[in-house]
Amino acid sequence: MNSGMTVLSLMVHRFKKAYLFFSIYMGVLVLLGLTPRSWVPEPLSAVLCLPFGLGLLMTVFGFVNFEADIASTASAYSPWLLRLPIKTRELALWPILAAATWGSLSWVIFAVLFVRPRGLDAPVWWPALMFMALALSMQAILWRPVKRGNIRLIFTMLLSTTIMLFGYIATQMQVRQGVICAIYAAIAVPSAAIAWWSLTLARTSTAGGIRSATDVKETIKVQQQTNFFKSPMAAQIWLEWRRQGKLLPLLTGLGFLAISLPMAAWQDKHIIGYTGKGQAILANIWLTTAFQFLPYIPLLFATVIGMGARVSDIRGTDGNYHLYYATRPLKSQDMVRAKMIAIAMGVAITALLTAVVMILWVSMPVTLSDGTIMTYFKATFARTFEREQWVAIAMIVVLFTAWTWRNQSVGAFVDYMPSREFAMLYPIAVTFIGVLAFTLFRTYNSELRDPKYAQAWSAVMAIALVIKIGSAIVIARKQIRLRPSSKSDILTTFAYWQGAGIVAAISVGLIVNWMHQDGTPSYMFHPTPEIMALMLVPLVRPLSSRLALELGRHR
Amino acid sequence: MAELILEVKNLVRTFGRRRAIDDISFTLERGSVLGLVGQNGAGKTTLIKHILGLLRAENGSVRVFGLDPVADPPGVLSRIGYLSEEGDLPLWMKVEELVRYSAAFYPGWDPKYAEELQKQFGLSSDSKLGALSKGQRARAGLLCALAFKPELLLLDEPSSGLDPVVRRDILSAVIRTIADEGRTVLFSSHLLAEVEQVSDRVIMIDGGRIVLNDDLSNIKEAYFRIDIRFEANQEVPPTLPGSIHWEGKGKDWTVIWAGDQSALTSAVCALKGRILTNRGVSLDEIFVAYAGGCTQ
Structure with missing residues (x-):
């Protein structure tokens, strides 16, 4: 077995139960997909779909080797693996390939062999590429040591939410599947390159990388200790x-x-109602759609x-x-x-x-149809609410x-x-x-x-x-x-x-x-x-x- | 009689089938320095966790300052300065935040002393604990354990894996604490030379049991390393009352022995042997003797 495969097997071994359960679950779904539709009631099929997302995310994150707190400054790649005498190419390439393949292939199997035979409609290609882009972008962000962990936490949450929501919103906006796939591919490919680069940084950098603990040199600044907490409870509340x-x-x-x-980018307006005088009220589509959320x-x-x-x-x-x-x-x-x-x-x-x-x-x-401008509140809630x-x-x-x-x-x-x-x-x-x-x-x-x-x-x-x-x-x-x-x-x-x-x-x-x-x-x-x-x-x-x-x- | 700071009575603790603590009893008086020694897994940390109230006694009892540490954590913990081997500090905090947060819990916190220690240890206020080296983190932990001048200083393998400079800092902190009248120290360590340097009493634990509990001066007087030459080859270590550990083969054997010196010569003569040398032993040698068994 080459070093890359060894690294991969170690990553899988850490979450072996998750991979085992997910594989069994997928096997059960594929078998159920082969049975006649009448055998499995629709609500049960829907319930059976539930663990897929979580299971896939957990197993994909196994290849990110997610050990560290997202908010920490260190690389999420296992520090002891970073110290092993293995080429960075081996450490990076195999987990990148595994994450990309596992993420996309799992969706294809799920959609083609279970969801579609159950009579449910599911797109195949863009979600597969979405999972690939998600896995690779997480490797790119989390493998990199950073100076501020909180910023990485925020960036990770925003990017992952954006990647996951983009496909759905784009299909709602009637964007062609090919375009959505191309955009996800455009995220995935540079993400893989950045992940590789991040790993190189994690092995050599002093900024939160493996050398930081011994290499950091700093000027000693001892501040006079003031602003003590008034009580233990106050200190504990601060901690929490x-x-x-x-x-x-x-x-x-x-x-x-x-x-x-x-709202700024999407300027389309639609009629949301009429005034007492019969004038149409025109409002930004995003304003009226997203407000309720x-x-x-x-x-x-x-x-x-x-x-x-x-x-x-x-x-x-x-x-x-x-x-x-x-x-x-x-x-x-x-x-x-x-x-x-x-x-x-x-x-x-x-x-x-x-x-x-x-x-x-x-x-x-x-805007009213006669060109009058008023607030969304005045045009809707103030007018109709008792x-x-x-x-x-x-x-x-x-x-x-x-x-x-x-x-x-x-x-x-x-x-x-x-x-x-x-x-x-x-x-x-x-x-x-x-x-x-x-x-x-x-x-x-x-x-x-x-x-x-x-x-x-x-x-x-x-x-x-x-x-x-x-x-x-x-x-x-x-x-x-x-x-x-x-x-x-x-x-x-x-x-x-x-x-x-x-x-x-x-x-x-x-x-x-x-x-x-x-x-x-x-x-x-x-x-x-x-x-x-x-x-x-x-x-x-x-x-x-x-x-x-x-x-x-x-x- | 001096006030009892710590009283452990018939303490038992099992993890699964393993007895980590097996009927341990001892006391610690105010102003004394107790060295707790034993191999990895002997039960030292388990014992210290009972003293801190982090483990409940399965059988027996633990009283610290006369209080049950599980029933009254604030009453006990607010008087104990504790530093562990793992140095479990919140790595997201800055040194300054750690100092401010820790200070809130101890009415006796001395800001000037804390500042002095911070300067001495070279800890920058705006440094994040996660970015510090292991030695610097140990110093930060030590600062928090010392700055309120605790009545009982509890150090669980504090020097483990640290460089000599940090070990020196820790040791001098212990010595300074001892110098403060009425302060008590319980010091667990593998580095027996350090224990020997600062302790006035030693407890040695092996397999969850106390195998030695005495004043250091008594130990030094009672234990010897004796080289013996027998008339005939010995296939197995001879039976000698008071022997703890044998090393050797054939006619030449070395024994770590404890007991009355006057009885030794006649006992060796009875085994058809003669004493070549007889000298005192270090704590290290006693530790190895208790932990190591016989070596041929």
């Missing part, structure tokens, strides 16, 4: 703000920037962060707590509290940012903010989990369950809206709620057994859940009621939405985060 809190406003700000840019951007990022997408630095590679964090003279419950406060600060800033951006967007000019609708909008804003906080704060659970494997499985499991629930709701949409099933839905939700409360009690009992002094903290958590749950249930109930009065058919009948709101207010995971911290910090 730096670790997690600031990430959401930062990413959301960049997300808003990215979604606002096409703005509130979802923070929610999306909060969900991704909350799943533990960023590698936690609280655990070491062995899953044990880093000793410095674990030995802070602070109660575990205060550690959790500091994290929650930092996340709340981030969400509050994000909510403010979202409000400012939305106000800016609704202040954009639209008082009740404003109240409902305000409640939706509050609920969205609370939901954003919720989705990120459950991430504390992942952060504190003393097992690295569980932490890796958690986002996969949550995504799978979330999409499964969504698919089921979509499949049984008509039954949800049917009054004769209302009681059955309420009963199902009530059982789920009882299971949730039961699980919470089991976790709380274990926590109290391990640390009797945490009883009051546990009771406070239950009280918060109850309070927030009541507010959420009433708010959701009112919104559903309002939608019904508005003429919109109710999606669900009372008390199902109220019970669902109670379900969504986190209880089990906040309690689990306390238990995980207790078990991880005092094993």
